[in-house]
Amino acid sequence: MSQQKRWVKKRYGELAAQERSCCGKPACTDERAAALAERIGYRPEEAAAVPEGANLGLGCGNPLARANLAPGETVLDLGSGAGFDAFLAAARVGPQGRVIGVDMTPEMVEKARANAAAGGYANVDFRHGDIEDLPVADASIDLVISNCVLNLVPDKPRSFGEIVRVLKPGGRIAISDIVLDGPLPEALQSDEDAYCSCVSGAVNRAEYLRGLEDAGLTEVRVVSEADAAELLSSECCGAGAPNLAGIVTSVHVVGRKPPSCGCS
Numbered sequence: 001m002s003q004q005k006r007w008v009k010k011r012y013g014e015l016a017a018q019e020r021s022c023c024g025k026p027a028c029t030d031e032r033a034a035a036l037a038e039r040i041g042y043r044p045e046e047a048a049a050v051p052e053g054a055n056l057g058l059g060c061g062n063p064l065a066r067a068n069l070a071p072g073e074t075v076l077d078l079g080s081g082a083g084f085d086a087f088l089a090a091a092r093v094g095p096q097g098r099v100i101g102v103d104m105t106p107e108m109v110e111k112a113r114a115n116a117a118a119g120g121y122a123n124v125d126f127r128h129g130d131i132e133d134l135p136v137a138d139a140s141i142d143l144v145i146s147n148c149v150l151n152l153v154p155d156k157p158r159s160f161g162e163i164v165r166v167l168k169p170g171g172r173i174a175i176s177d178i179v180l181d182g183p184l185p186e187a188l189q190s191d192e193d194a195y196c197s198c199v200s201g202a203v204n205r206a207e208y209l210r211g212l213e214d215a216g217l218t219e220v221r222v223v224s225e226a227d228a229a230e231l232l233s234s235e236c237c238g239a240g241a242p243n244l245a246g247i248v249t250s251v252h253v254v255g256r257k258p259p260s261c262g263c264s
Contacts, residue, residue, distance in 0.1 A: 004154045004195055009105055011196040015056060016082065016107035033057035037084075040176075040231070040250070041065050050087040051119040053111065060148035060198065060231060060250040061176025064088055066223055072096040073142040076166060078131050078159075079103055079149025083112035083124070089145065090124045100141075101126040102134060132158045136166045144173045148250075151178045151202040152195070160215035169260035173217065175253045178228055179205040182247040197232060199248060212255055220255035 001009075033055045034047040041062035047055055058081060069075065069092040077086045080101025090099045101124065103109050112126040129135035132155050144163050153159045163173060178198045194200040203211075205222075212220045228250040 002154050004152075004201065005104070007192050007196055008152050011192075012081075012105045013107040015058075016105060016111045018053075030055070036231075037062075046088055049091065050084055051115040054082045054087055054115045054119075055084045056082050058148060059084070059176060060178055060228060061224075061226075061252050063145040063147050063174045063176045063252065064092070065174075065252065066254065067143055067145065067172075067174040069093055069097075069143065074140060075099045076134075076136060076141045076144045077101040078134075078144060078146035078163075079152070080112060080126060081108050083115045083121075083126065085145055085147055086112070086124050086126070087115070087119060087121060089143075090121050093123065095123055097123060099124045100136060102129045102131065102136065104128070104130050132162060134162045134166055138165055139168050139171075141166045142168055142171050144171070144175070146175045146177065148177060148198050150175065151198050154201070156203065156208070157211055157215065160211050160217075163212075164216040164257055167257040169257060172256045173212075173254060177208070177251060177253065178202040178232070179208045179249055179251050180247060181205055181249050184247060185243060199232060199244070202248065205249065205251070208251075209253070212253070216257065217255040218258050220253065222251045223254055224252045226250045 036057045037047040037055055038044055040059055071094040073093045075089045075093060080086050080103050083101060086099045086101040101112055106128055109126050109128045116124050127135050131153050144167060150159060180202050184200060188194040188200050191200055209220050227245060228248040229244040232248060
């Protein structure tokens with residue numbers, strides 16, 4: 001396991017126990033997490049609809065905002081944490097649909113499963129696994145979502161390839177994440193807090209989008225964006241250096257796996 005993965009696994013395990021946030025600050029309160037969720041694109045009723053403790057205040061956008069989910073679809077949530085986005089997706093796909101959440105932190109998976117039991121979510125399955133090697137069958141997913149997680153994955157090309165592998169032909173992505181629009185200060189590039197706070201693991205915007213296309217996705221584009229410097233310095237999130245303005249950007253990325261041609 002890489003050093004970066006060890007950092008993330010330890011830090012987010014502590015966060016699952018609500019001992020501290022991803023950057024080492026005290027854990028985000030439910031009230032602050034709800035306020036942050038509204039700020040990044042969730043409706044107040046969405047934050048109120050999930051089980052208590054499911055929203056840890058870790059997102060950088062709302063990947064479901066333009067996902068166009070339909071009843072009966074199968075959704076995969078990468079880095080599902082305590083289950084916030086997975087539970088919102090489960091309500092949209094209904095009892096005939098299914099949501100799979102994958103997280104590399106055992107404590108997060110345990111917390112999410114407890115939240116699912118408390119909320120009576122029979123159509124959600126949380127799995128312990130690595131985004132670089134997903135415990136998900138080939139061509140089984142209609143929609144892949146993720147919220148401020150892929151920046152934490154060291155091998156992004158491999159994770160992008162896994163996304164394409166598990167998507168059905170014609171399946172799609174709706175991802176909120178952090179990208180770079182300028183060079184990071186050298187002091188942050190190998191800093192543990194900056195990595196776990198979704199800063200130093202982020203890559204250049206063009207590299208990110210090209211990586212998704214190189215993996216086999218089409219129609220890849222950014223449909224909304226916002227400067228993330230203030231967000232990443234919030235109580236709930238992170239590293240928070242004021243000189244990151246204009247450097248770190250929160251983007252909502254969509255794309256699609258080409259449909260099968262039906263050729264013999």
